[in-house]
Amino acid sequence: MHIGDLAATTGVSTQTLRFYEREGLIPAPNRQSNGYRVYDDGVASRIGFIRAAQTAGLTLSDIAGVLALREDGQAxxxxxxxxxxxxxxxxxxxxxxxxxxxxxxxxxxxxxxxxxxxxxxxxxxxxxxxxxxx
Missing domain, CATH: 1.20.5 (Single alpha-helices involved in coiled-coils or other helix-helix interfaces)
Structure with a gap:
């Protein structure tokens, strides 16, 4: 999925997606030979989690900690x-x-x-x- 498609699917701007990527909240996507980002389908649900957690008042730092726990295999x-x-x-x-x-x-x-x-x-x-x- 290209960045524009991911932005449309999640309702998050491409600029925000790039920011999430720089901050390590979403994994760096693969790149096509032309440099276009190609995201895995699972990234959309991760962005949904990030946005819901922000709505609940969690900071991006808080969210990064939660994601790190999940990535380490912990609930x-x-x-x-x-x-x-x-x-x-x-x-x-x-x-x-x-x-x-x-x-x-x-x-x-x-x-x-x-x-x-x-x-x-x-x-x-x-x-x-x-x-x-x-």
Whole structure:
């Protein structure tokens, strides 16, 4: 399968395929005498895995580690479980951070409806956004 065909099959650009190849995420393809890349049929499923893993929040480094385990003949499922557990912890921490930010913004908006713009000093710039005391 040529690179254009692989790109069409997987929905990944040829530039991304070349990047995956340079990063070792997909094996270097055979080359025809004219220099065209010829990929094995199994590469499409590997790219599908890479894209799905990225969607789950795994980094390319994480994915490379999973692929290396598989290439060494090991089932990477427990490693993937560990990676996803870490991602879930990160997502939950970010959600807590966003809830805190939401409350802060709602408070600022509530305050802004009662403020007189004429009371804003040049030093405070805008009283809607409170500044910590020096």
């Amino acid at each position: 990477p499922c427990s490693h993937v479980h560990s990676l996803l557990t870490g991602k879930l912890d990160e997502v939950r921490a970010r959600q807590r951070e966003l809830v805190r930010l939401e409350k802060e913004i709602v408070g600022m908006l509530t305050t802004s409806s009662t403020l007189d713009p004429a009371m804003c000093s040049e030093r405070s710039i805008c009283n809607v956004i409170p500044q910590p005391l020096p």
